[in-house]
Amino acid sequence: MSIVTKKLPTFIDLYSQLIATPSISSNNPLIDQSNEDIIHLLCEWFEHIGFKVETTFVNNINNNIKLNMLASIGNGEGGLLLTGHTDTIPADIEKWTYNPFILTEKNNKLYGLGSVDMKCFFAFILNAVRNLNPLKLKKPLYILATAEEETSMAGAKQFSEYTTIYPDYAIIGEPSCLKPIRAHKGHISKAIHIQGQSAHSSNPFKGINAIEIVYEIIDYLLKLRNDLRENYQNNLFNIPYPTINFGYIHGGHASNCICGYCELHIDIRPTSDITIMEINNLINNVLTYVNPCWSKRISISELHPYIPAYECSSYHEIVKFLERITGTKACSVDYCTEASFIQKICPTLIIGPGSIEQAHQKDEFLDMVFIKPTHNLIKKLIHYFCY
Numbered sequence: 001m002s003i004v005t006k007k008l009p010t011f012i013d014l015y016s017q018l019i020a021t022p023s024i025s026s027n028n029p030l031i032d033q034s035n036e037d038i039i040h041l042l043c044e045w046f047e048h049i050g051f052k053v054e055t056t057f058v059n060n061i062n063n064n065i066k067l068n069m070l071a072s073i074g075n076g077e078g079g080l081l082l083t084g085h086t087d088t089i090p091a092d093i094e095k096w097t098y099n100p101f102i103l104t105e106k107n108n109k110l111y112g113l114g115s116v117d118m119k120c121f122f123a124f125i126l127n128a129v130r131n132l133n134p135l136k137l138k139k140p141l142y143i144l145a146t147a148e149e150e151t152s153m154a155g156a157k158q159f160s161e162y163t164t165i166y167p168d169y170a171i172i173g174e175p176s177c178l179k180p181i182r183a184h185k186g187h188i189s190k191a192i193h194i195q196g197q198s199a200h201s202s203n204p205f206k207g208i209n210a211i212e213i214v215y216e217i218i219d220y221l222l223k224l225r226n227d228l229r230e231n232y233q234n235n236l237f238n239i240p241y242p243t244i245n246f247g248y249i250h251g252g253h254a255s256n257c258i259c260g261y262c263e264l265h266i267d268i269r270p271t272s273d274i275t276i277m278e279i280n281n282l283i284n285n286v287l288t289y290v291n292p293c294w295s296k297r298i299s300i301s302e303l304h305p306y307i308p309a310y311e312c313s314s315y316h317e318i319v320k321f322l323e324r325i326t327g328t329k330a331c332s333v334d335y336c337t338e339a340s341f342i343q344k345i346c347p348t349l350i351i352g353p354g355s356i357e358q359a360h361q362k363d364e365f366l367d368m369v370f371i372k373p374t375h376n377l378i379k380k381l382i383h384y385f386c387y
């Protein structure tokens with residue numbers, strides 16, 4: 001392998017082209033887009049500077065072409081994985097001051113859809129590795145660009161299940177104001193369907209009231225909520241226990257009808273002390289406590305694909321290294337990321353430029369004060385873990 005000297009576009013050109021390449025994920029098939037174009041752009045750039053690239057199809061509900069890209073350079077065991085998602089949420093164009101697909105500099109900020117969450121990360125990586133000498137690498141460097149993070153996380157999920165790479169550590173460049181993040185809760189969202197039997201209210205014996213059944217279910221779920229709070233304390237999290245939220249309930253038509261059907265939606269945010277399977281078992285158990293003659297009338301469905309909780313032990317070298325170079329203790333955040341899946345491959349830390357406050361907002365921007373420190377951070381990471 002020879003020393004790579006070929007020219008890539010400038011950092012701002014790379015960044016602008018990524019912003020100008022829409023890759024919106026949405027559960028609405030009319031809005032959802034393929035991420036093929038942005039993946040091809042990344043493949044072209046990484047190949048151009050000597051990386052080996054491969055793409056894989058990611059299954060998705062809208063049957064659009066969705067791809068993951070893995071770029072790699074250097075040989076051997078272990079190494080470092082830098083990863084991020086290529087998709088964005090839809091832009092509410094009417095509300096934007098600037099064109100969301102044109103990277104616009106104003107008042108030391110760079111505006112654009114995905115400017116902070118998180119197309120910038122790929123521009124930073126490319127800028128940091130443009131003159132990388134592969135001969136100096138003692139361990140491989142991997143770059144993963146995923147699809148579908150904003151909807152199902154199918155890209156990261158699929159990658160974590162089928163990959164054959166085993167890096168020592170992974171970094172996810174989600175916006176964290178360049179502070180290391182080592183934990184977040186998971187997310188489970190369920191609908192509980194209660195099928196009653198509708199009848200005229202004048203004779204309660206002619207029907208089965210779904211609202212009365214859901215009343216009993218809620219009572220047991222409240223007890224479960226307290227149990228979770230008492231048994232799974234973890235002070236790493238702002239709210240230091242798993243939570244259950246009752247978010248939606250609907251049933252019945254009129255006061256003079258016995259309610260024939262009721263639906264309850266709940267949201268569960270587990271800490272890393274309890275698995276998705278354990279939560280599911282606890283919820284299913286709750287339903288067995290309800291009057292057995294109603295059990296066939298109750299069913300549960302998932303509203304969204306689940307996301308396990310994520311936690312990286314503070315003992316890992318990558319946590320210590322990042323705490324040392326940023327001067328900040330790694331903490332937890334309240335949002336979910338692909339770390340829930342990437343952590344299955346290797347210890348994973350979240351650190352990236354810009355603030356999460358600007359993500360999923362109109363006039364999303366990256367504050368330009370992050371440019372230099374991010375560039376330095378990525379270089380230091382590669383040096384420490386691959387050289």
Ligand SMILES: [Zn+2]
Pocket residue numbers: 085117118149174
């Ligand atoms: Zn993101």
